[in-house]
Amino acid sequence: MSKLILLNKPYGVICQFSDHPTHPTLKSCVPLPGVYPAGRLDTDSEGLLLLTGDGALQHRIADPRWKLPKTYWVQVEGEPKEEQLEMLRRGVDLGDFVTRPAQVRRIATPELWPRNPPVRFRKTVPDGWLEIIISEGKNRQVRRMTAKAGLPTLRLVRVAIGPWRLDGLPPGETRELDVRLEDLPRLPQGGRGPGGGAPRSHTAPSVKGTPPAFRFARGNKKS
Numbered sequence: 001m002s003k004l005i006l007l008n009k010p011y012g013v014i015c016q017f018s019d020h021p022t023h024p025t026l027k028s029c030v031p032l033p034g035v036y037p038a039g040r041l042d043t044d045s046e047g048l049l050l051l052t053g054d055g056a057l058q059h060r061i062a063d064p065r066w067k068l069p070k071t072y073w074v075q076v077e078g079e080p081k082e083e084q085l086e087m088l089r090r091g092v093d094l095g096d097f098v099t100r101p102a103q104v105r106r107i108a109t110p111e112l113w114p115r116n117p118p119v120r121f122r123k124t125v126p127d128g129w130l131e132i133i134i135s136e137g138k139n140r141q142v143r144r145m146t147a148k149a150g151l152p153t154l155r156l157v158r159v160a161i162g163p164w165r166l167d168g169l170p171p172g173e174t175r176e177l178d179v180r181l182e183d184l185p186r187l188p189q190g191g192r193g194p195g196g197g198a199p200r201s202h203t204a205p206s207v208k209g210t211p212p213a214f215r216f217a218r219g220n221k222k223s
Contacts, residue, residue, distance in 0.1 A: 001178040002054035005035060006164060009049045010171040011115050015040045026051075029172050038062045039161070042140060046115070047072075047158035048166050057181055061161070067135035071160035072142055073110055074130045075119065076151035080106060084149045088132065092145045099145055103133035112157060113171050119154045127154060 007029055009015070014023040015037055017030075023043060034053040038061035041049050052058050061068065088104045107129050121127070130151075132142055143153045159166050169175055 001180055002052060002057045003035075004057065004164070004177045004179045005030065005032070005051040006166070006169060006175045006177065007049045007051060008166055008169045008171045008173060009041050009046060011046050011117075012043060014043045015049065030174060039137060041158060042143075042156075045156040045158065046171065047156075048161055048164065049158075050161055050164065052179075054181070057179060060181060060184060064137070068162040069133050069135050069160075070137065070158060071165075072132045072134075073107065073112075073157045073159055074132055074142060074146060074153055075127055075155040076130060076146050077122075077125055077127055077154055078151050079126050080128050080130060080151055084151055085130075087149045088145055092148050094141075094144050094148060097138065099138075099141065100134070100136055102145070103131075105131050107131045110157075115155060 007026075009026075009029065012023060013029060014020050014025050017026050017036075019025065026037070026049075030051060035051045036053070036058060038050045038052055038058040041047065050061055052061075060066070085104050085106070088102050091101050092099045109129055130146075132145075134141065142156060146153045164177075
């Protein structure tokens with residue numbers, strides 16, 4: 001069994017353990033030696049980050065061949081129109097690459113923890129929330145997608161990676177899980193999914209209706 005750590009990364013924390021001159025690092029949230037992030041999350045984004053000390057598990061989660069779905073709740077500036085959502089769903093040409101089709105829908109305002117610092121609002125400009133599920137992880141991809149669609153991102157929270165979800169974990173706290181690598185799906189022979197396409201993987205459950213409130217259940221933060 002391998003240990004997998006689920007962290008709710010706060011806004012402003014940089015995804016590294018080495019000291020940084022202007023930002024707190026993962027050491028402020030994960031005082032455990034020998035663990036490393038399986039993937040990244042931007043400094044100005046919040047939510048689920050997976051860490052492990054098992055190199056094989058880390059590679060298995062981060063390997064782009066598996067394209068684990070990542071679910072984000074995104075607060076955008078402006079009222080999303082159906083044609084803007086369709087643009088995100090079809091795939092967006094960002095210049096250096098074209099994104100794969102995404103699952104996108106409007107959601108009610110989720111009951112999240114307060115962000116520090118708060119999001120700056122303009123009284124004359126409305127805002128809305130989207131759930132966006134992608135299977136890629138390019139640098140600042142979701143923010144670039146919404147900006148291209150005319151919906152600048154105000155706040156971005158990752159709530160799920162594959163089968164793993166925040167499920168009420170407060171910001172800055174962790175939850176430890178036991179994971180067996182052999183229980184995860186394996187790549188078919190040849191290293192590609194059925195039909196030569198992307199390999200099948202766990203699908204992050206999509207939130208139906210109103211997003212659930214986070215109950216701020218205590219995690220396993222250690223000091």
